[in-house]
Structures are given as structure tokens and as C-alpha cells.
Amino acid sequence: MSGKTGPEATTQNQLDAVTLLLDDANLIVHDVDGIISRWTTGCERLYGWRRDEALGKVVHDLLATQFPQPLEDIRSHVQARHSWEGEVVHRHRNGHSVFVASRWVVVGPSPDGAVIIIQTNNDVTDMKRVQNDLAEREAHLRSILETVPESMIVIDEFGLISSFSAAAERLFGYSADEVCGQNVKMLMPSPDREGHDGYIARYLATGERRIIGYGRVVQGQRKDKTVFPMELAVGEALTNGKRIFTGFVRDLTSRHRIEEELRQAQKMEAIGQLTGGLAHDFNNLLTVISGNLEMIEGKLADKRLLELLHEAQGAAEDGAKLTGQLLAFGRRQPLNPKLADVGGLVSGFSELLRRTLGEMIELRTAVTGASNEALVDGSQLQNALLNLALNARDAMPRGGKLSIEISRVRLDVDYAQMYPDVRTGDYVLISVTDTGIGMTADVKEKAFDPFFTTKGVGAGTGLGLSMVYGFAKQSGGHVQLYSEPEQGTSVRIFLPAAPKVETAGQLAGETASDPASIPGGTEKILVVEDDPRVRRIAVSRLTQLGYAVVEAANGTQALARLGESGDIALLFTDIVMPGGMTGDELAGQVRARQPDIKVLFTSGYAEPAIAGREFAQAGSWLQKPYTARELAIRLRELLD
Structure with a gap:
């Protein structure tokens, strides 16, 4: 160079x-x-x-x-x-x-x-290695947060949300983008919403802990404004000289529901034992009274004394009927169960029911399927249906419709989780549905209690539904009440079904409950259900089947969701909902906007035409409770 x-x-x-x-x-x-x-x-x-x-x-x-x-x-x-x-x-x-x-x-x-x-x-x-370690740890932490069932929310000392996990998105109905940077009080109902900033300021000033480091049951508020119970645990950390608070939230809605069901079952069990024991002892007293009256009757010649004696005998007989109903509620009545076709039994005494109801009430009896056999005491079943018919008649003073449907159903794990005293398996379902005045929530809560009645003095004993409850339980079954004010009442009796004879295909392992045979799909479905517990189960089932799901709690929300998502293929809606818009009215408005959309109704009533609504031609329907298989098959029938 x-x-x-x-x-x-x-x-x-x-x-x-x-x-x-x-x-x-x-x-x-x-x-x-x-x-x-x-x-x-x-x-x-x-x-x-x-x-x-x-x-x-x-x-x-x-x-x-x-x-x-x-x-x-x-x-x-x-x-x-x-x-x-x-x-x-x-x-x-x-x-x-x-x-x-x-x-x-x-x-x-x-x-x-x-x-x-x-x-x-x-x-x-070295910096790259640190970045990779941080990325790996962040991915690991994110994978944990994506799968942990509890919701996680991180806020700063001003209450502003900086992190919102996927579980929190599902629980509260907000996306992370909607809440990050907002004050966490948006997830709280009043009065906690108004007082939250003061709680943080008081802690920062005094160090006094009320939630931090402790678990506590509080209330949360979803995007749709529904309030639910939740368990909240909050931890505190210092990072770069700033405080951050991490809250873990557990939804207690299902737990509270199960605890309430369990308390109700325990209450009914305790009352049943008490009333059954009293009725048994009182029956012994009535036996002595009626026996002595019979012996006295043969020794009296005075007609006036005989009239008094006959009146006393009539009262003793009425007392025996009352104790019989109490024994039924306490599950101590003598049953004589035999293998019988429940559909045939009900059809056999439908004429008796028709005479009991009178001409102003239309009776409809429907039997679905040919295998409705159960081990049941026919006379006690007849007595239970008579009590339900009388209650229905009293609930329809101006006339109406009474529907009795018999079908075979299978109660799955989802249903059993909602009702702790129910076992999974095959049942014969007897649905008794009227178009009467219905029940409020507080009346439904006490409906099965002995001696509880909404009728006037002297118009009823309050033992009709109690007897039905006891009969179903003593028969190894279950009873469920579904009612809405001014919309009617449906009482469903589940009796354990006799085993079906297995077909050759089933013996070879082709069972109907094979999960792999449940059809799925990828379409988007709008689920409308006012009961959050039922809605979550429906959404979970549909998601597992592969569907995209948009959910709403009432008709107004459903129409808003429809406007936001234009590619909805099917509307799956409850029939009776609060908020002034019923399921059939919602379906009408949805079809006016999107004529090609499919509609599947669901209802706790025995039939979709109940309460005067004749919309069976407007769309298919599914009766609650339904299994995942029934839902999946009905969806494919409509969408394919």
C-alpha cells in the first residue's frame, strides 16, 4: 500500500x-x-x-x-x-x-x-439473552394467566387498570382494551363504586388494610350491568418505587346457587322428617278415634247423636287425608311401586283430570317415544297429578290450557351440577304446564313447604305440592318448578326410568353417549338467556362444539349484539325473559333485519305454544333441561 x-x-x-x-x-x-x-x-x-x-x-x-x-x-x-x-x-x-x-x-x-x-x-x-429470558418468562406467565380459572386484575396506586387477564374478560364481559387505563371502580356496583378511590387513599395515608392480604367476598358488576358475588384476594408489590395491586377474582355465582340448593334440600329433609314423624303418630291417634266412633255407632239409636257421630267420623277421615299428605311429603307413605308405562297410566286417567278441570280449561296430553317405563306407584302418581291439576285450575280462574307431556330424558353432569340432590341418568319426565297467573320468586322459594298456600283461608291446605315433592323423592326422582308471573307454571316430575334394552349396535360399543359422535360446527350463534348460570352453560357447550358465540341477557342487548356482528347464522333464545321483550318478539325483530337467520327457541314450559304463544311454525324449540347432544343435533338440523 x-x-x-x-x-x-x-x-x-x-x-x-x-x-x-x-x-x-x-x-x-x-x-x-x-x-x-x-x-x-x-x-x-x-x-x-x-x-x-x-x-x-x-x-x-x-x-x-x-x-x-x-x-x-x-x-x-x-x-x-x-x-x-x-x-x-x-x-x-x-x-x-x-x-x-x-x-x-x-x-x-x-x-x-x-x-x-x-x-x-x-x-x-448479554442484552439479547436477558430479552429472551424476559420473553420466555412473560410467555410462561401469560400461559398461566390464560389457563388459571381465577380472573386477575392489576391496578396502580391511582386505581387505574394496567393488566386484565383472559378469565377476567370472560367474567366481566369487557375486553382488555376496554378497561386498561380505566379506573377499576367501573367493575363495581354502588356503593363500592363511589367509595373505592377513598379506600385506596385511606390505605396509602394510614396503611390500614381491609382487603389487601386477605380474602373477602364482595360484589362485581359486569358490562351488561348484572351484579354477581365474587371472592377477591389482593396482593401488593413495589416496582420502580411505585405500588401495584394484583387482585384475583373468583366468581361465586355457581357456588352460591349450589349452596342455596343444598340449604333448601336440607330444609326440606328436616321438615320432612318432622312432619312425617308427627303425621305417623297422629295417624295412630286418628285410628283410636275412628275405631271408638265405629264401636259407639252400633250402640246409638238417637238420630241426633248419630248425626254428631257421623260428623266426627267425617272429620277423622279428613284428618287421615291430611296426615296421608304429610306422610307423602315426609316420604313415609307406603308405596307399592310396579313397572309400568307412565304414558299409558297418564292417558288412562286423563278423562278424570278433564272432569276435574271443568269445561273452561283445555287439557292436552302428549306422549313422546315408546319407552316410558318406570318403577312407580300408579295410584300415588294419579294422586300427584290430581293435586297439580287442582292447583292449575285455581291458577286459571278464567280458563286456559293445561298441558301434560311424558317423555324420556337423560340428566347429564351439567344439570346435576346445578341441582346437588340430582343424580345423572335416564328419567321419565312428566311435565304439567298451565297458562295461569304464575308465581313470583318468593312464592316459588316456599312452594314446596308444607302448609304454605297463596289461597284464602279455607280454600286449601298447602299440602298439594308438598305431597308431589315427597312422592317424587320417595320414588327416587326429582321435582322441579318453573314459573314466571303472568306467564304460567310448569311442574316437572322426574321418575327413574327402567333400563332400555340395548341394541346390537350399542352392545358393540356404538353408544348414543359417545362424545365423538356429537356434531359440531363453526357458525356464529347469538345466545339470549336471562339466567347467567344457564347462559354460561349454553355458551360453554357451544364453544366446545366449535361454534363462535355472541351472548346477551335480554332482547334489547341481543338486538345491539346483532348490529355489531352481521354474520350471525342462528338465534338461540329463551322464550320468557324480563325487559319487556319475549323470545318470539325478539325473533320477529331479528328476522325483519336478517330474513335468512335461523331461530331455535328454548323454554322451561312443556311446549312452546304455552301462555297463548303460537309460534311453533316460526322456528324450532328445545325444552329445558336439554343435553349437549340434543342441542348439537337440533342446531345441525337447522343449519344444514
Whole structure:
């Protein structure tokens, strides 16, 4: 090089001066083809190659460079703009990877047109390793937060939300984007909403803990304004001198419902034992009374005394009927169960029911399927249905419809989880549904209690539903009450069904409950249900079947969701809902907007035409409780 003169020699001398001055830096000089002309001591330390081993080599081959984009693109960029920078991966002489932040600067070009590039490399291996560790830990933490059933919410000392887990999105109905940066009090009902900022300020000022570090049951508020019980545990941490609070939330709605059902079952069991024992002892007293009256009757000749005696005998007989009903409620009545076709039994005394109801009430009896056999006391079943018919008649003073449907159903795990005293299995379901005045929530809560009645004094004993409850329980079954004010009442008696005779296909393992045979889909379904517990189960079932789900609590919300999502294929809605819009009215408005949308109704009543609504032709319907298989099959029937 020293023999060269002119501009080229000047350039080479300048490069020599630069590399000498920056010898400790990681600096490489090469041409556009990558042939190395200068290699500093810093590069020897960084890559392990001596200067004499590197000079004349192609830098990209020597260091096995991994570029973030094609090399030709980088060369074109350098020639056009005279510089380039980016992150590359080099290979050390011993084989390990070196992450560097590389910058290329063009010097020249030389008089012969060759492009000279000075490449400076900053080792960022340690920083890259830290970044990868952080990314790995963040991914691990995120995977935990995505799967843990409890919802997690992180806020700062001003109450602003900084993190909102996927479970929290599902629980509260908000997306993370909607809540992050907002005050956490938006997830609270009054009065906690108004007092929350004061709670944090008081803690920061006094250090007094009320929730932090302790578990506590509070109330939350969803996006749809529904309020629910939740267990809240809050932890505190300091990061960069700032406080953050992490709250873990567990939805207690299902637990409270199960606890309430369990308390109700325990109450009914305790009352049943008490009333059954009293009725048994009182029956013994009535036996003595009626026996003595019979013996006295044969010795009296005075007609006036005989009239008094007959009146006393009538009262004793009435007392025996009352104790019989109490024994039924207490599950101590003598039953004589026999294997019988429940559909045939009900059809056999439907004429008796018709005479009991009178001409103003239309009786409809329907039997679904041919296998409705159960081990049941026919006379007691008849007595239970007579009591239900009398209650229905009293609830329809101006006439109406009474429907009795008999079908075979299977209660699955989902249903059993809602009612702790129910066992899964096959049952014969007897649904007795009227179009009467219905019941309020407080009346429904006490409906099965003995001696509870809404009738006037002398108009009833309050033992009719109690007897039905006891008969179903003593028969190994279950009874459920479904009623809405001014919409009618449906009482459903579940009696354990006799086993079906297995077919050859089933014996070979082709069972109807094989989960793999349940059909699924990918369409979007709008689920409308006012009961949050029932809605969550429906959404969970549909999601497991592969469907995309949009949910709403009432008709107004459903129409809003419909406007937001234009690709909904099917509306799955309850019939009776609060808010002034029923399921059939909602279906009418939905079809006016989207005529091609499919509709599937669901109802706790015995038939969709109950309560005077004749919309069976407007869409299919599914009676509650329904299984995942029944729902899946009905959906495919409508969508295919």
C-alpha cells in the first residue's frame, strides 16, 4: 500500500489511521463483496480470529453471518444510501453465536470505483439473552394467566387498570382494551363504586388494610350491568418505587346457587322428617278415634247423636287425608311401586283430570317415544297429578290450557351440577304446564313447604305440592318448578326410568353417549338467556362444539349484539325473559333485519305454544333441561 500515490493512497492512509485509533473497537473494513482489508484487536477478542487469519477472507463466510434480510437487499441499500444498520448474528471461532448491533458506513468510493465499507459491531449478546429470558418468562406467565380459572386484575396506586387477564374478560364481559387505563371502580356496583378511590387513599395515608392480604367476598358488576358475588384476594408489590395491586377474582355465582340448593334440600329433609314423624303418630291417634266412633255407632239409636257421630267420623277421615299428605311429603307413605308405562297410566286417567278441570280449561296430553317405563306407584302418581291439576285450575280462574307431556330424558353432569340432590341418568319426565297467573320468586322459594298456600283461608291446605315433592323423592326422582308471573307454571316430575334394552349396535360399543359422535360446527350463534348460570352453560357447550358465540341477557342487548356482528347464522333464545321483550318478539325483530337467520327457541314450559304463544311454525324449540347432544343435533338440523 505504501507504494501507491494519489487519492487512493490518501484513502488507504485514512483507513489505516482510523483502524489504528479505534483498534480496541469492534471495527471491520471490507469491500462490497465482503473481502476483509482491516481487522482490529477488538474483533480478535470478540470473534476469536487473529488479524492474519481474517484478512482477505469474506466476512460473511468467516463469521457465518445471519442477516435480518437478504444480503443483496442490504448491498443495494448501502450503495443507494451509503449506510445500513441492523441486528445480525455472527459465529465465534469456537462455534457459539454472537448477537451484534451492526452499522455499515460507506467510505469512498475509491478512484477505481470500488466501494469501501466500515463495519462497526456492538456485542449485544448479554442484552439479547436477558430479552429472551424476559420473553420466555412473560410467555410462561401469560400461559398461566390464560389457563388459571381465577380472573386477575392489576391496578396502580391511582386505581387505574394496567393488566386484565383472559378469565377476567370472560367474567366481566369487557375486553382488555376496554378497561386498561380505566379506573377499576367501573367493575363495581354502588356503593363500592363511589367509595373505592377513598379506600385506596385511606390505605396509602394510614396503611390500614381491609382487603389487601386477605380474602373477602364482595360484589362485581359486569358490562351488561348484572351484579354477581365474587371472592377477591389482593396482593401488593413495589416496582420502580411505585405500588401495584394484583387482585384475583373468583366468581361465586355457581357456588352460591349450589349452596342455596343444598340449604333448601336440607330444609326440606328436616321438615320432612318432622312432619312425617308427627303425621305417623297422629295417624295412630286418628285410628283410636275412628275405631271408638265405629264401636259407639252400633250402640246409638238417637238420630241426633248419630248425626254428631257421623260428623266426627267425617272429620277423622279428613284428618287421615291430611296426615296421608304429610306422610307423602315426609316420604313415609307406603308405596307399592310396579313397572309400568307412565304414558299409558297418564292417558288412562286423563278423562278424570278433564272432569276435574271443568269445561273452561283445555287439557292436552302428549306422549313422546315408546319407552316410558318406570318403577312407580300408579295410584300415588294419579294422586300427584290430581293435586297439580287442582292447583292449575285455581291458577286459571278464567280458563286456559293445561298441558301434560311424558317423555324420556337423560340428566347429564351439567344439570346435576346445578341441582346437588340430582343424580345423572335416564328419567321419565312428566311435565304439567298451565297458562295461569304464575308465581313470583318468593312464592316459588316456599312452594314446596308444607302448609304454605297463596289461597284464602279455607280454600286449601298447602299440602298439594308438598305431597308431589315427597312422592317424587320417595320414588327416587326429582321435582322441579318453573314459573314466571303472568306467564304460567310448569311442574316437572322426574321418575327413574327402567333400563332400555340395548341394541346390537350399542352392545358393540356404538353408544348414543359417545362424545365423538356429537356434531359440531363453526357458525356464529347469538345466545339470549336471562339466567347467567344457564347462559354460561349454553355458551360453554357451544364453544366446545366449535361454534363462535355472541351472548346477551335480554332482547334489547341481543338486538345491539346483532348490529355489531352481521354474520350471525342462528338465534338461540329463551322464550320468557324480563325487559319487556319475549323470545318470539325478539325473533320477529331479528328476522325483519336478517330474513335468512335461523331461530331455535328454548323454554322451561312443556311446549312452546304455552301462555297463548303460537309460534311453533316460526322456528324450532328445545325444552329445558336439554343435553349437549340434543342441542348439537337440533342446531345441525337447522343449519344444514
